[in-house]
Amino acid sequence: MAGALLTELAAVEAAAPLRNMVTPGGFTMSVALTNCGALGWTSDRRGYRYTGIDPLTGQAWPPMPQALARLAREAAQAAGFDGFAPDACLVNHYLPGARLSLHQDKDERSYDFPIVSVSLGMSATFLFGGLARAGRPLRVPLHHGDVVAWGGVDRLRYHGVLPLADAPHPVLGSRRINLTFRRAG
Ligand code: SIN
Ligand code: FE2
DSSP: OHHHHHHHHHHHHHHSOOBOOBOTTSOBOSSEEEEESSOEEEEETTEEEEESBOTTTSSBOOOOOHHHHHHHHHHHHHTTOTTOOOSEEEEEEEOTTOOEEEEOOOOSSOSSSOEEEEEEESOEEEEEOOSSSOSOOEEEEEOTTOEEEEOGGGTTOOEEEOOOOOOOBTTTBSOEEEEEEEOOO
């Protein structure tokens, strides 16, 4: 399954290249990202938002491959969230040392649908916190092929990723890829 996903991702990344975006605070993200689907998540000095057009290419984001949308729907269903039809898939690439600080996913129009996360390549420590930034988040190891869904009363939990250690993966080498599927619009 991972092999088919990687082939789909290569096509997405050819049409919408990975890039390191700047946050509203002026920092360049250590994670490189792109998107597929009708909407894509972007950041720049003006803020975070979803757009239908990739600001780098001026074109629509590449469509979400059917196999990916189906995987996300089935994973959501298995976690108890029916009827998940994602319109955005954020593709994050982590190299050793890359991290994602604690944040809430709240740029989506509604919080009625879950977030579904698929991890590939190097392992990472996922931080799963509470509804406030304070407090000690749970540390969840995520390995190649792991799928996580959070929604409902947990939808706005703070989460993040600790700086990645360099423990190369047999297929992907010194890289981690994470896909997050959302209903953004
Ligand atoms: C995210 O919160 O957008 C990504 C989480 C991850 O990389 O596991
Ligand atoms: Fe997130």
